[in-house]
Amino acid sequence: MFYFVYIIYSFENDIYYKGFSTRPLERLKEHNENLGRFTGNKGPWVLVFLQSFQEKKQALIRERKLKKYSKCQIQSLIQTPLNEIDKFKTNE
Secondary structure, eight states, X not given: OOEEEEEEEETTTTEEEEEEESOHHHHHHHHHTTOSTTTTTSOOEEEEEEEEESSHHHHHHHHHHXXXXXXXXXXXXXXXXXXXXXXXXHHO
């Protein structure tokens, strides 16, 4: 099983949300259905960053660090090779 850290973005509200999940695409759907406490009624949301980990602990540590990132740091991170969105969509 893989563990994922993800970042979603709301164009309407110009905000990013960082999260953790074992099923990031299903989680994105939940965010867009207003099932998240922070993300409810702030979408629509799009997945802009995805990073996988083999250990849950690693993913949770990464998520905690990402939550401290500034908007500028997030935007830079999205452009790096750490972003596995294309790889993930190819493997589905």
